Amino acid sequence: MGKVYVVVGAGFRGFCDALQLIKEPGAKIYMVDREPFFGGISCSGKVRDFSVDKGVHMFDGITRELADNVTEIMDGRVRTIDFVSVSAFNGHLTEGFSLPDLSSLPDDTKTRITAELKLLAADAGKGGAPVPRNLRGLFEARYGATAGGIFAGIFQSIYHIDAKLVQPDAISKTSLGRLKHLDDPLMLALKASDPFLDAVLAARRQALGKVDELVSIYPDTGEAMRGWCVRARKWLEDRGVTMCLGQNIESIESTGDKVRLKTGAHTIDANRIIWTNDNTQALACLLGFDFDTRDLVSNTPMLFATLITRAEHIKDFTYLQNFDPEGKTYRTACAGIYSGQIDADGNSFVTCECPTPIDSERWNNPGQAHHAIWQECKALGIVSPDAELADHAVLRLPCTFKVAKLGYDEEIRAFEAEVGRRMRALIFRDVKPFFRRDIYLDSLRVRDLANA
Ligand SMILES: Cc1cc2nc3c(=O)[nH]c(=O)nc-3n(C[C@H](O)[C@H](O)[C@H](O)COP(=O)(O)OP(=O)(O)OC[C@H]3O[C@@H](n4cnc5c(N)ncnc54)[C@H](O)[C@@H]3O)c2cc1C
Structure with a gap:
């Protein structure tokens, strides 16, 4: 008899974890989601x-x-x-x-940006630059004060929060990861002049090949992404995964070396629960403590x-x-x-x-x-x-x-520790990986975590 796993969340993260777990001989997998459809935010x-x-x-x-x-x-x-x-x-x-192209700015602004970039490149060669404390600091450390200020303004207009108030890693959810402020041939020449500049500057995709x-x-x-959601659900079901969609979790409790999860329709005794969404508030509530990161996330x-x-x-x-x-x-x-x-x-x-x-x-x-x-x-x-x-x-x-405000990482680490203390059989990973590629790569460790 293989192990029983409950994957909570039928979004792409839950899919990727289930995809790994079905490879384990004899494993029985349940997927639980409060929504009646499969796919989470991916479902059209x-x-x-x-x-x-x-x-x-x-x-x-x-x-x-x-x-x-x-x-x-x-x-x-x-x-x-x-x-x-x-x-x-x-x-x-x-x-x-698909990044902001600042090349239409006045020449004196572009000259200033280039001069600031060259100073940054010279300093990068010496090493020891302080780690930026917030996203605004990261923009300035990568692009200089002038372009960094412009990027902070763009960030504010899209995300409606001051870049000084969010963690530097928010950059991974933006299209602000590289700078272009000159025409393509000039950008390529500037990139080629220094490894630091090569890493932070961009030119048009076609030019790079x-x-x-x-x-x-x-x-x-x-049927857009709905086409994948409908088929992915069936594909998992055909491989023995039981879908418990449209069901709220009523309780989670330890029963010896197992864990019991109850919804209105199911009682599942599992070896491991794998929590695959960022609803920390609901999880804390089920485990009997108060926790809420909502004030630390900008949506x-x-x-x-x-x-x-x-x-x-x-x-x-x-x-x-x-x-x-x-x-x-x-x-x-x-x-x-x-x-x-x-x-x-x-x-x-x-x-x-x-x-x-x-x-x-x-x-x-x-x-x-x-x-x-x-x-x-x-x-x-x-x-x-x-x-x-x-x-x-x-x-x-x-x-x-969703972008993490300052202080989020400390809070989420405390949360992870508390979840681990209260219920060893429940696996919670902070949902840092964002793009499908990264979510998939992160799921490759779920079997090791489940068997640890
Ligand atoms: C607008 C937008 C566009 C994007 N475009 C791309 C792209 O083009 N390429 C790319 O690689 N990535 C893209 N991403 C990122 C990627 O889509 C997401 O990171 C990924 O789909 C998130 O999957 P998830 O399973 O973590 O979350 P979700 O899809 O949100 O799934 C979480 C699931 O958990 C369920 N849930 C929550 N709480 C509970 C609970 N208490 N009990 C039971 N179930 C619960 C929810 O109902 C939901 O179904 C985009 C993201 C956004 C927001």
Whole structure:
């Protein structure tokens, strides 16, 4: 008789852990989720008859091994995503680039940025630079005071929190990981002049060519990421995983060397519970102590607009990232086109993630936001000037890119220690890995953790 595992959370993290655990001979796996569907944030919603991902969700930059698994689950029906991105800053568009391009700034500003970068490079050669205490410090340590200040302003406009108040590792959830402030040939020359500059500077993707062996794929069934969610659930069920979806956990208690988890419909005696979501408050409550990291996380609320128009009026590209602090939209994707969804009337859709503080006027009146968002799509060239809006939906997403505020790491370590003290059979890992590639790589250690 093999071991019994309960995976709490049927999002991508839960999927990856289950994928590893089913490899253990004789193992029996249950997946529990309070939502009635599989896939968590990856599962697309419905707008009219279209399947719409809540944001830009892709298997981008994943390992060949994970790509093979996704392809098997999809019966081969995946398409390779060849990112065609555009970025906007300071009223300028840069084709083939998904970071802010500061090259339209005045020459004296760019000269100052270059001079500051060279000083940083010279200091980096000496070593011993202090570790930045917050994201603003990290921007300045990487890009200098001038460009660092501009990036902090962009961060504030998208994430609605001062970069001084968040941990430096928040950079991994942004598109602010490299700097470009000159034209491509000048950027390439500057990068080549010093290893520090090579690490922090960027030039357009095409100019660099293929940089690694990672793969970017997307479901090709016309159902967006929902297509993967539905099939991944069945694929796991076919391998003996029992899905307990739409069920709240009522209790978790130790029973000798096992642990008993009860939902309204199931009582499961397991060897290990693997907690795969960041709901620390719920876990603490189940284990009988108070803990809440909500004040230490900034959630980046967004209005999420789906704008339906004729397919031929939508620009043929993947997405545009708007880094203009005055912009209403942040990331706009031609999601209907790359997911292969064009209806009988020839309509498809774009999706726009629009950072919006909770309780702001726009947040409280989402129904009135679409007109301004549509006009911005036209101004940015995402849809043609004569495009007409056939239909739209605007959702409120209170949580998108969660970034850790200062102090989060200390609190979460204390939480991990307390969970370990109270219930050895429960495995909680802080949900630091964010992109699918990193989540998958992190899951490769779950069997070792479960058998420790
Ligand atoms: C807008 C957006 C776009 C993204 N785009 C990409 C991308 O293109 N490529 C990429 O690699 N990554 C992307 N990411 C990151 C990646 O999608 C996420 O990191 C990943 O999907 C998160 O998976 P998860 O399982 O941790 O969380 P979730 O998908 O949120 O799943 C957590 C699950 O736990 C359940 N749960 C929570 N509390 C409880 C409880 N008490 N009891 C039972 N169940 C519970 C929830 O219902 C949920 O189903 C994106 C993220 C966002 C926010």
